[in-house]
Amino acid sequence: MSGNHEAVVRDPLILGKKTYHQMTEDICRPVEGKANKYWWISFFIAFAAMLWGFTCLAYTIGNGIGTWGANKTVGWAWDITNFVWWIGIGHAGTLISAILLLFRQRWRMSINRSAEAMTIFAVICAGLFPLFHTGRPWLDYWMLPLPNQFGSLWVNFNSPLLWDVFAISTYFSVSLVFWYLGLLPDLATVRDRCVTPTKRFIYGILSFGWKGTARDWHRFEEVSLVLAGLSTPLVLSVHTIVSFDFATSIVPGWHTTIFPPYFVAGAIFSGFAMVLTLMIVARKVLNLEEYISLQHIELMNKIIILTGSIVGIAYITEFFMAWYSGVQYESYAFMNRAFGPYWWAYWSMMTCNVITPQLFWFKKIRTSVMATFIISIFVNIGMWFERFVIIVTSLHRDFLPSSWVMYSPTYIEVGIFVGTIGLFFTCFLIFSRVFPVIALAELKTIIKKTGNQYKKKGI
Amino acid sequence: MAKLIYGIFDDEEILMQAIPVLKAKGVVCKDVQSPFPIHGIEPLLNFPRTRISIASFLYGLSGTSFALWMTWYMMIHDWPINIGGKPNFMLYLNLPAFIPVTFELTVFCAAHGMALTFLLRSKILPGVTAPIPHPRITDDKFVLHVDVKDESKTNEIAAMIKSAGAQEVLLKSMQFS
Numbered sequence: 109m110s111g112n113h114e115a116v117v118r119d120p121l122i123l124g125k126k127t128y129h130q131m132t133e134d135i136c137r138p139v140e141g142k143a144n145k146y147w148w149i150s151f152f153i154a155f156a157a158m159l160w161g162f163t164c165l166a167y168t169i170g171n172g173i174g175t176w177g178a179n180k181t182v183g184w185a186w187d188i189t190n191f192v193w194w195i196g197i198g199h200a201g202t203l204i205s206a207i208l209l210l211f212r213q214r215w216r217m218s219i220n221r222s223a224e225a226m227t228i229f230a231v232i233c234a235g236l237f238p239l240f241h242t243g244r245p246w247l248d249y250w251m252l253p254l255p256n257q258f259g260s261l262w263v264n265f266n267s268p269l270l271w272d273v274f275a276i277s278t279y280f281s282v283s284l285v286f287w288y289l290g291l292l293p294d295l296a297t298v299r300d301r302c303v304t305p306t307k308r309f310i311y312g313i314l315s316f317g318w319k320g321t322a323r324d325w326h327r328f329e330e331v332s333l334v335l336a337g338l339s340t341p342l343v344l345s346v347h348t349i350v351s352f353d354f355a356t357s358i359v360p361g362w363h364t365t366i367f368p369p370y371f372v373a374g375a376i377f378s379g380f381a382m383v384l385t386l387m388i389v390a391r392k393v394l395n396l397e398e399y400i401s402l403q404h405i406e407l408m409n410k411i412i413i414l415t416g417s418i419v420g421i422a423y424i425t426e427f428f429m430a431w432y433s434g435v436q437y438e439s440y441a442f443m444n445r446a447f448g449p450y451w452w453a454y455w456s457m458m459t460c461n462v463i464t465p466q467l468f469w470f471k472k473i474r475t476s477v478m479a480t481f482i483i484s485i486f487v488n489i490g491m492w493f494e495r496f497v498i499i500v501t502s503l504h505r506d507f508l509p510s511s512w513v514m515y516s517p518t519y520i521e522v523g524i525f526v527g528t529i530g531l532f533f534t535c536f537l538i539f540s541r542v543f544p545v546i547a548l549a550e551l552k553t554i555i556k557k558t559g560n561q562y563k564k565k566g567i
Numbered sequence: 568m569a570k571l572i573y574g575i576f577d578d579e580e581i582l583m584q585a586i587p588v589l590k591a592k593g594v595v596c597k598d599v600q601s602p603f604p605i606h607g608i609e610p611l612l613n614f615p616r617t618r619i620s621i622a623s624f625l626y627g628l629s630g631t632s633f634a635l636w637m638t639w640y641m642m643i644h645d646w647p648i649n650i651g652g653k654p655n656f657m658l659y660l661n662l663p664a665f666i667p668v669t670f671e672l673t674v675f676c677a678a679h680g681m682a683l684t685f686l687l688r689s690k691i692l693p694g695v696t697a698p699i700p701h702p703r704i705t706d707d708k709f710v711l712h713v714d715v716k717d718e719s720k721t722n723e724i725a726a727m728i729k730s731a732g733a734q735e736v737l738l739k740s741m742q743f744s
Contacts, residue, residue, distance in 0.1 A: 322600075342671075
């Protein structure tokens with residue numbers, strides 16, 4: 109036989125004793141059917157938010173970033189907070205599709221497609237912020253090492269901000285390719301089921317004429333494995349480099365060596381929270397509860413406990429080191445974080461990120477869909493506050509007391525943030541209607557391996 | 568003249584058992600089309616292991632070299648600038664600061680080079696029409712391609728494929744790349 113391993117002790121990953129054809133039917137249904145009322149309502153809200161965000165962006169382009177609350181002391185504020193938040197959310201997708209592939213975690217197959225899509229949309233949202241924060245977005249190409257008319261003055265490869273340009277563009281394009289290659293076989297499935305010639309033509313183009321021969325599959329699997337191997341250090345490097353934006357400066361509260369691992373753990377933490385938020389809704393709306401079962405939710409919650417605890421330890425370590433280093437600026441920065449004018453942001457962050465995920469130690473909570481949904485939203489909020497705390501509290505009290513200021517966002521900044529949330533959900537909603545949201549072909553490979561259920565058929 | 572016929576199977580396990588049986592009877596099993604990867608089928612069809620990972624390594628290596636050359640040329644050779652008291656004298660002194668960009672370009676070239684090689688090598692490109700002998704091969708059917716050297720034996724071979732477990736045998740030939 110082919111050496112299919114049947115786990116005796118494990119529960120099946122896919123419930124409902126599915127056949128291959130039933131799986132195809134279930135997963136293609138959202139693509140082939142008509143959208144229901146809830147989809148249209150959500151789409152309308154998300155689309156309106158997106159339009160509002162674009163209006164605010166247009167206003168920013170016309171009037172400059174003086175329309176934002178950022179000032180000369182707090183030069184990085186709401187926008188860079190959002191940038192880091194969105195980039196962090198993207199990391200879960202790559203963790204699920206790449207790192208869990210290397211660890212042979214088969215449960216990832218039910219969620220990797222939509223988590224990767226989420227990565228791509230989150231990186232698009234993230235990218236908008238630094239691009240517009242330059243103030244003159246039409247000159248953004250100056251960030252690229254192009255021969256130019258300034259005596260060929262090149263970009264500075266010693267700067268972490270330039271590393272970011274390379275890291276994020278590589279991350280975006282590699283994630284996109286990884287995601288799309290995985291989509292090809294499933295788009296071919298949709299293509300072969302299409303009834304109208306127009307749809308068939310469109311999916312024929314989209315599926316690149318995928319034919320699924322043994323050689324194709326062999327190469328496909330090798331490519332997926334190598335791409336996973338490449339994406340794993342890539343995803344770790346991306347948030348490491350984002351943390352270098354802060355850590356290589358001399359601002360108290362930023363200048364710490366703990367930043368890279370702490371940022372990466374935080375990114376995965378927030379990303380999994382966003383995956384849970386989306387998946388809990390999607391599995392219900394798209395009728396995929398047998399594919400994304402309680403077992404998947406519980407496993408994701410376990411990753412949230414792990415990364416949430418790493419983040420919690422990092423917060424405490426940072427605080428301890430600020431005192432233990434004996435550097436008065438560091439001690440002041442941290443005392444100011446916890447008890448200064450932005451204490452509410454700090455304690456929101458501590459509550460949401462350190463305390464709430466610890467509730468998942470209780471099996472009852474981590475296997476409850478409602479509790480998971482609520483906690484995942486808390487984590488999303490907490491991780492947004494983490495970036496806000498790091499950026500704003502460190503900057504608003506700088507070395508020169510005469511330039512101490514407070515920061516509050518204008519409605520333009522808030523509008524852009526709301527707009528990116530709208531953009532993210534608009535993209536995700538369209539994705540859920542156009543592409544199969546579960547990696548169908550991959551999932552078919554595990555149906556026989558996940559328990560005793562198949563034995564009874566006697567094959 | 569050689570001709571392809573297709574055995575349609577319902578399950579990959581039956582197909583995997585059928586191939587050695589058919590091969591023993593002298594039937595030429597050319598290829599298999601399946602809705603998902605069947606692990607362990609390549610040795611049965613005598614397919615060598617793909618070299619695409621080696622290609623990826625070479626693409627990565629060229630990415631590394633390009634990045635090192637680019638940073639050396641732009642920062643050290645063409646227009647060295649002293650930025651914040653940190654001069655750009657020599658590549659090996661500045662190398663730590665160039666590592667992130669070098670790493671990213673390595674990954675960029677390795678990943679995209681490999682993906683493009685895969686698409687070109689397997690002829691999976693936008694606009695290509697897929698040769699689909701059975702409408703459900705991307706759903707739940709498994710197709711075995713059998714090469715018939717002598718057309719007079721077509722019916723005999725078709726019967727053999729059927730007795731090995733195929734649900735049906737398609738005799739019309741399709742153009743395969």
